[in-house]
Amino acid sequence: MDVKHHIFLTGATGLIGRYLLRNFLQDGHQVTVLIRPNKHQSVPERLNDLITFAQIPKKTSSQIQAIEGCLKDLALSSSDFNKIESCDMIVHSAASLSFHKNMNGEPWTTNLEGTRNLINVARKTGIKRWIQVSTAYVCGQQEEKVYEDDHNPASTQNDYESSKRAAEELITQQQDLDWTILRPGIVVGDSNSGYASTYQGIYHCLKSVAFMSRKIKPDNNGNKKLPIRYNLSGKEKTNLIPVDWVAEAITQLSLNPETINQYFHLTSQSPLLAETLVDAVQDYYELTGIEFIGKDAPQPEDKNIYEKIFDRETKRLGPYFQDDPDFDRSNLNKFLPGLEDFNVNKAFIHKLLDFAESDKWGKAENKTDKRKAGVDCNEFFEIYFPDAASRSKIARIKNLNISIGFKVHGDHGGGNWSCIIKKGDVVSVKEVSFLPDSLDVYYSTNHEIFEEIVTGAITTRxxxxxxxxxxxxxxxxxxxxxxxxxDLLQEIPFKPTNQIRENICA
Ligand SMILES: NC(=O)c1ccc[n+]([C@@H]2O[C@H](COP(=O)([O-])OP(=O)(O)OC[C@H]3O[C@@H](n4cnc5c(N)ncnc54)[C@H](OP(=O)(O)O)[C@@H]3O)[C@@H](O)[C@H]2O)c1
Incomplete structure (x- = not known):
């Protein structure tokens, strides 16, 4: 008989989570999602967007309900507990994808402490079945084949991997949980439409090539050359997998009680080679010039401007553009023999790029978000700053010549601005895709700190x-x-035109 479950799902607003939600709802299961508000949308607004994404008829939307909360501080009310009590399964997909520990303690606070908080909820509500969405990279830096039940992981390459590994260990130590650990490779857009909700990881590299391709002038024969010498051989494997494929595997494995106490690699049987990826991207942007020259790659000081930009963007990818180990898939193949492998080829990369380009790499949405955000970076840099500077002490320092790069991190509301001051006059401020290396000084912070600085809550120093x-x-x-x-902010305070919605997950 086709058993219908009531699933408590975390991370539903994320790339993988929204596909899981769609699969569970379309299969007729009841789903309770944990959602936090963000700066731009309340929980009901986010839930509405998810219902639209899930493409379920309005009358079936009673299959889904939301609980407002943040894993870092799961202060649930008794009515929240009532909503969870009838759940018989937790699918824990939420995570912080920050590679390195930041000032808020991420990725550890969400990935480890958040998981601990969720275990307490499971215990209070008597939920035993637990699906943990982990990552194939908990194995650390391995050259040998990695087996799904390998318990001798090598040292990890960043805090993200360590925190995900620690969360796995925490789950598997719980005697009262019937767990299944699922470990995807690098997740990218939809295999049919190329759809992606965010442009993280490998997308940073793709985006930097997209940007540079627009800056390069064609030669007399109309050819564009992007002179990047890269320190790989081109034969390195990378495990890109489409989000719909991963979600399908997670859905089927979650609903199969025989997967209890098992680990699964959700990886590719024929990983993409770095040279195929580069070939696909060069072909898409009608470029040549990216070369794999292995150890002969130039020293940092000898790199050209394109190599420096590419390095800066790929640095965020960390080790994931090096060489993946061989991920064994015996368990996955045994449990899901009918799950067809996908082919991550040139045509698929083109599909991802088509979608990203038509979505302006998320920019179309960001522009709206920036308008909605309480402190709009564009408003600060492009309207307030030139005007206030011309009326401040800065304008009176006639020997002040400086070029400045401002980088505000954050998918929503962030960006890069370059600013030139000559003889005390702000002669140009513009938003740019990448900051050039030629500026005198660079300031970089996240959107929260930026807001605190420009509203005078803290000083830059x-x-x-x-x-x-x-x-x-x-x-x-x-x-x-x-x-x-x-001094400028004291003399002429910046008054943002919009108010910020409080994020309960401070
Ligand atoms: N993407 C990949 O390449 C990849 C590869 C292997 C494994 N994974 C794993 O797959 C899972 C899903 O990843 P994804 O690609 O879907 O990531 P994503 O798009 O960044 O989504 C992350 C989700 O987690 C939620 N979240 C983060 N911190 C939270 C907190 N403190 N409280 C409540 N919710 C929180 C986010 O909510 P907000 O929308 O409110 O921020 C969002 O829904 C993660 O466990 C990740 O480790 C991902």
């Missing part, structure tokens, strides 16, 4: 000394400018 603001380039000039910015 405090943010810098507490390591919440990173300064690069000519530090002396940067610190002098920090003082001027503080």
């Amino acid at each position: 405090d943010a810098f000394f507490k390591q919440h603001l990173q300064i690069d380039g000519d530090i002396e000039k940067a610190l002098l400018l920090s003082v001027l910015l503080e």
Whole structure:
């Protein structure tokens, strides 16, 4: 008989989670999702978007309900507990994908402490079945074949991998949970439509080539050359897998009680080679010039501007553009013999790029978000700053010549701005896709700290000394400018036109 479950799903607003939600609802299961509000949308608004994405008829939308909450601080009310009590399974997909520990303690707070908090909820509500969405990279840096039940992982390559491994260990130690551990490779857009909800990881590399391709002028024969020498051989394997394929595997394995106490690699049987990826991208943007030259790659100081931009963007990818180990898939093949392998080929990469380009790499949405955000970076840099600077002490320092790069992190509301001041006059401020290497000073922070600085809640110097603001380039000039910015904000306070919706998950 086709058993219908009531699933408590975390991470439903994420790339994988939204596909899981869609599969569970379309299969007729009841789903309770844990959602937190963000700066731009309340929980009901986010839930509505998910219902639209799930493409379920309105009358079936009673199959889904939401609980508002953040894993880091799961203070659930008694009515929330009532909503969860009838659940018979937790599918835990939420995670922080930050590679390195940041000032909020991520990825550890969500990935380990958040999992611990969720275990407490499972215990209080008597839920025993637990599906843990982990990652294939909990194996750490391995050259040998990695088996699904391998319990001798090598040292991990970043906090993300360590925190995901620690969460797996925490789950498998719980005697009262019937767990299944699922470990995807690198997840990219939909195999049919190319759809992606975010552009993280490998997308940073693709986006940097897309950007540079627009800057390169064709030669007399109309050919464009992007001169990048890369320190790989081209034969390195990378485990890209489409989100719909991963979600299908997770859905089927979750619903099969025989997968209890088993580990699964959700990886590709024929991983993509770095040279195929580059070939596909060059072909798409009608470029040549990217070369794999292995160990002969130039030293950092000898790199050209394109190589520096590419390095800066690929650095965020960490080890995932090196060489993947062989991931054994015996368990997956045994349990899902009918799951067809997919072919990550040139045509698929083109589909991903088609979608990303038509979505302006998420920019179309970001523009709306920036307008909705309380502190709009564009408003600050492009409207307030030039005007306020012309009326401030800055304008009176006639020997002030400086070029500045501002980087505000955050998928929603962030961006890069370059600013030139000549003889105390702000002669240009513009939003750019990438900051050039030629500027005198660079400030970099996240959107929350940016808001605190520009609304006067903290000073730039405090943010810098507490390591919440990173300064690069000519530090002396940067610190002098920090003082001027503080004075500017005191003299002519910045008043954002919109108000921020409080995020309960501070
Ligand atoms: N993407 C990959 O390449 C990949 C590869 C292997 C494994 N995985 C694993 O797959 C799972 C899903 O990843 P994804 O690609 O879907 O990531 P994603 O698109 O970044 O989504 C992450 C989800 O987790 C939620 N979340 C994060 N912190 C939270 C918190 N403190 N409280 C409540 N919810 C929180 C996010 O909610 P908000 O929308 O509110 O931020 C979002 O729904 C993760 O466990 C990840 O480790 C991903």
